[in-house]
Amino acid sequence: MINKLRMGAAGAVFAAALAGTPAFAADNADATATAEILESIDVTLVSGTSLDFGAMVVTGAGTVSLDASTGNLDCSDADIVCSGATDIAEFSVDTASDGRTLQINLPSSVNLLRAGGTAGNAADELVLDGFNSDAAYDAVNDEYTLVYDASGTNEFAVAGDLTFDGSEGPGVYNGTFNVSVEYN
Amino acid sequence: MIRLAASRLSCFLACLAAAGTFGIALPVSAQGDLLVAPTRVILDGRRGTEVILSNIGSEEATYRIGIELRRMTSEGQLVEVSREEANELEQAAMRMVRYAPRRITLPPGQPQAVRLSARPAVELPDGEYRVHMSFRAIPKPQPVEEQAEQAQGIKIKLIPIYGVTIPVIIRHGRLQATVALSDPGIVTGEKQKWFQLTMQREGESSTYGEIRVMKRGNSEPVYMVRGVAIYPEVGERRVTLPLSSEQAAALKGPVRIEYREMPEAGGALIAALETAIG
Structure with missing residues (x-):
């Protein structure tokens, strides 16, 4: 046996x-x-972090951008006033293999729907795109890579851009976004 | 020689659960945190295997397990392929992979095995077939009071769905592959430097291993990355890997670059190149 x-x-x-x-x-x-x-891998959302744009008052079209590398909010469009604290989502990766290369996949665009609103109704929908991360970014191939460092923290942050057409009504807009760590 | 006396299933899962209590220190975790092992599966068609999924979060979570298709680009990126876009090889891979369960609800600290096997059709041509298995938490519905939160302006509530995707490779028949390395160099990007290397693959199967760069005459690598694959859909892959400025400085000069199988697979040399990096 x-x-x-x-x-x-x-x-x-x-x-x-x-x-x-x-x-x-x-x-x-x-x-x-x-x-x-x-070999195992675990992926965790770093406690207390979330992708949060704070509160916005919107009177016209424009974009609000969060930078995952700096945490800075760009709310410079004249028709948008931002207030409140913002945050970026941070993820932690743990594997046993030092030097392991991992591909990080972010969505290209997701639609957010106002609570109580109707899908397909422009005033109830909002686009979240421009997803970005502080992981090593290969601009030529539009690819985020994390090389696992056994002596490092191995975290990556995720943020994005909100694009308003100006018709959005006040309320809470809900949505989900996928982040995956891809082995090759 | 050791003596073991326990049933296969009970020991398998009991040991997993016990291990969670003395494992590595993890950050305080959220709903949806997960652990997956192993991170790569190769099936030869004769028997199945298991992939372990464990809830390492602090709350009960439901996970969805799925199979998806990816295609490697010549830059090494794995891009999603929809079922409608799938070619014959990819469709055959989707058809032959069996797995269960496809949805698991786990309390915190609880692991479960996902059974996985491949049933190649009798007339299946020799070749390497591949799917990518995804493990993702399904977010819990938000409480009604949060949905109805009053807001003067616009607020956003975003829930990340995060997970892991691992390749599941089915090798059917006698397959071989060889790789040649060329054109290594360092390029400077917007934020950092990158190590680049071209890998040319010939044959029916993929290769997988680690890239080691040694100063000529020295066996200790000054740069090493693990888990570099080149899949059959690409004959040539341009590898682009991030470098710290210290690593970039250390790479310059005469070097030997090796592409070896992973240590756990024997560590055999797949390809080597002696050159100088400027």
């Missing part, structure tokens, strides 16, 4: 699996064990 021991590389995963033989069948038998390291 061959027993197999599988261990998670980040220390958070540890699994033992017995091959083939029914439970307890080898109660007093010796068995050969092989160890297999499973």
Whole structure:
């Protein structure tokens, strides 16, 4: 009988699996064990962070931009007044393999819908695009890359731009956005 | 030699759950945080395997597991391919992969195995087939009172759906591949420097490994990245990797560049190039 021991590389995963033989069948038998390291990855949203543009009063078309690298809000369009605290979403990646390259995928654009509003109605919808990150950015290929550094923090921030056409009514606009860490 | 006495399933999951209690220190976590292992799956068609998904967040979370298609570009980026755009090879890959469950609700600290197998059709041509398995939390519906929050102006409530995508590779038949390296260099981007290298691949399968750059005559790498793949849909990949200014300085001069299999796969040399980086 061959027993197999599988261990998670980040220390958070540890699994033992017995091959083939029914439970307890080898109660007093010796068995050969092989160890297999499973590389793991975990992705967490850094506690207390979120993509938050604060509050805005909009009287005409314009754009509000959040920069993931600096956290700065650009609210310079004349028809938009911004107030309140802003924040950027930060994600933490942990894997066991120093030097591991990871691709970070951000959406190109998402639609936000006003609470109580109707999808497809321009006054109830808002576009969030211009997603950006402080991860290493290859502008030629429009690609964000994170090279895992075992001695580093391995976090990346995500922010974006809100584009108003000026018709949006007051209210809370809700939406989701996908962020994925892609292994190759 | 060790002695183990436990059922396969009970020990598998019990050990996983126990491990979560002495694992690495994690940041205080949110709904949807997740751990996935392993990060790459190769199926040879004879038997299945398992991928472990664990809820490392502080709240119960529901995760959706899906299979998606990606195509590598000549710059090494994996771009999404819709099912409508899928070519024959990609459609065959989607058809042959079986996995379950597809949706899992897990309390904090709880892992579960996702079973995965491939059933190649009898007449399937030899080749390498691939899908990418995604693991993402499904956000909880927002409480009504938050939805109805009064606002004088416009407020935004955004929920990130974040996750991990790993390749699932099915190798059918006897496949080979060779790689040649060329044109290494350092380019200066807007914010940082980049290491570039061209990889030319021939054969039916992908290759996967680490790139190591050593000063000539020295076996210790001055720069190393892991997990660099070149998939069968591309014959040539231009690798672009971020460099710190210290790394960029260390790379200059006569070097030996090696592309090796990952250490856990034996670490065999796939390709090497002796050159000088200016």
